[in-house]
Amino acid sequence: MNDPEIFLQAMRYIGAGLAVIGVAGAGAGIGVVVGGAVQAMSRNPDYTPTIQTNMILGIAFAEAVAIYALAVALIILFV
Amino acid sequence: MTTHTHSEKPRRRGFWRWVWVGLMILGGLMAFNVGGYWGGIWKPVSPAVVLPAEQAWPGWYLLPPGILFAEGIPFTNTMFSVFLASLILFGITFLVVQPFVRGGKEVPSGFYQVVEVAVEFFWNVAQGAAGKWAKAIFPFTMTIFLYVLTVNLFKLLPIHETIGYAKEAHGTVQGYATVPILGGAVHLLDGSHPYDAAAEGETHEAEAAEHGGEGYWNSPEPCHNCEIVPTFRGAATDLNFTASLALITMIMVQVFGMRALGPGYFSKFINLKTIINKPFFGLMDFIVGILELISELAKVLSFSLRLFGVIFAGTLLLAILGSLTVVFIPGFLVGLELFVGIIQAYVFSTLALTFMSQATAAHHGDEH
Numbered sequence: 001m002n003d004p005e006i007f008l009q010a011m012r013y014i015g016a017g018l019a020v021i022g023v024a025g026a027g028a029g030i031g032v033v034v035g036g037a038v039q040a041m042s043r044n045p046d047y048t049p050t051i052q053t054n055m056i057l058g059i060a061f062a063e064a065v066a067i068y069a070l071a072v073a074l075i076i077l078f079v
Numbered sequence: 080m081t082t083h084t085h086s087e088k089p090r091r092r093g094f095w096r097w098v099w100v101g102l103m104i105l106g107g108l109m110a111f112n113v114g115g116y117w118g119g120i121w122k123p124v125s126p127a128v129v130l131p132a133e134q135a136w137p138g139w140y141l142l143p144p145g146i147l148f149a150e151g152i153p154f155t156n157t158m159f160s161v162f163l164a165s166l167i168l169f170g171i172t173f174l175v176v177q178p179f180v181r182g183g184k185e186v187p188s189g190f191y192q193v194v195e196v197a198v199e200f201f202w203n204v205a206q207g208a209a210g211k212w213a214k215a216i217f218p219f220t221m222t223i224f225l226y227v228l229t230v231n232l233f234k235l236l237p238i239h240e241t242i243g244y245a246k247e248a249h250g251t252v253q254g255y256a257t258v259p260i261l262g263g264a265v266h267l268l269d270g271s272h273p274y275d276a277a278a279e280g281e282t283h284e285a286e287a288a289e290h291g292g293e294g295y296w297n298s299p300e301p302c303h304n305c306e307i308v309p310t311f312r313g314a315a316t317d318l319n320f321t322a323s324l325a326l327i328t329m330i331m332v333q334v335f336g337m338r339a340l341g342p343g344y345f346s347k348f349i350n351l352k353t354i355i356n357k358p359f360f361g362l363m364d365f366i367v368g369i370l371e372l373i374s375e376l377a378k379v380l381s382f383s384l385r386l387f388g389v390i391f392a393g394t395l396l397l398a399i400l401g402s403l404t405v406v407f408i409p410g411f412l413v414g415l416e417l418f419v420g421i422i423q424a425y426v427f428s429t430l431a432l433t434f435m436s437q438a439t440a441a442h443h444g445d446e447h
Contacts, residue, residue: 056425056426057426057429057430060385060422060423060426063385064381064384064385064388067384067385067388067389067392068384068388070388070392071384071387071388071391071392074130074388074392074395075130077128078128078129078130
């Protein structure tokens with residue numbers, strides 16, 4: 001606590017840790033997307049290519065939110 | 080003849096398999112510094128993570144200092160990979176695709192087949208999404224896909240973020256001692272000698288000022304606290320690259336909207352038509368138009384941050400895990416990063432296609 005530089009660095013680590021909590025939401029989102037896609041594919045295997053493409057797009061959208069959190073954490077840590 | 084080659088093939092693959100396994104074991108042993116040859120250069124070095132792009136080599140400028148800006152425009156290490164990607168794509172165009180198109184052969188062969196499969200796949204997707212505007216939109220999305228894909232695949236090159244010039248380490252970056260070889264022309268970082276500021280004190284400060292005067296380590300003497308600034312770094316780890324791609328994409332979305340719907344396209348954003356004859360719902364439409372404008376700006380942000388974040392986080396993961404475990408895990412992670420790079424290129428181009436085809440379609444304001 002006596003060294004302000006070390007205190008600041010500790011606060012940075014805590015902030016980065018708090019920032020990546022947002023990743024949890026993206027995990028749940030990807031789970032929902034893939035769960036729905038697997039159900040759809042098992043009911044209608046003929047449409048697997050279409051469903052798969054849309055599933056990957058949906059995953060990318062959900063993942064983007066996690067990536068924002070990660071980008072914030074990286075910026076806190078390294079800038 | 081064919082049966083002969085078939086029987087020949089598995090034996091050769093079996094031989095090389097053992098060579099690779101042997102090399103992996105040798106690499107692992109060297110990483111734990113068995114033998115101690117050349118100090119600890121085989122030992123993994125914890126990465127120097129720097130977010131902004133750095134100058135690819137001291138004295139390399141796109142625009143030398145003093146011409147337009149006092150500091151000049153440095154030729155950064157991410158620009159290097161952008162130029163290399165452009166070169167490769169030009170090479171494929173003029174050496175593979177052009178000769179085939181000009182040659183008039185019916186059956187494609189060799190590398191051209193790969194190009195054709197990719198182009199045909201995207202052409203079908205574009206036609207499904209954009210209809211009659213596919214012909215105008217397709218070249219743009221295809222270019223984005225190939226460009227981002229090429230840039231992302233550079234992660235597989237061994238020179239990626241490993242070769243560069245040595246620089247005095249500052250701030251939180253962990254510096255290492257170097258081992259000069261070839262008469263001091265080349266320095267290798269010594270993983271077993273990390274710089275410890277508390278133990279070594281300020282004794283190397285004067286030495287560093289003497290040998291590292293021009294911003295890099297330029298002497299045959301070993302450096303005690305150096306980091307490597309890579310000459311070659313993935314372009315998508317630079318926010319400038321992704322943001323410029325995103326800006327170009329969103330501007331082209333507006334251009335395609337203009338071309339398809341004329342000046343009426345902009346009534347999507349500033350909607351004053353319905354405000355006169357239907358005061359309440361007209362006002363609602365106006366506010367929705369403002370929201371549309373904001374979401375258009377947010378798309379630039381999400382486009383650029385998505386690509387940047389995924390690729391930078393991947394590079395960071397590879398660097399950190401590569402410094403913890405040496406031989407086995409990073410191989411699988413490179414495979415994962417390869418997959419992620421392809422997916423991100425696909426997502427970028429598909430989203431661009433979706434936004435463009437949405438812009439060319441008539442929006443709700445015109446129907447009532």
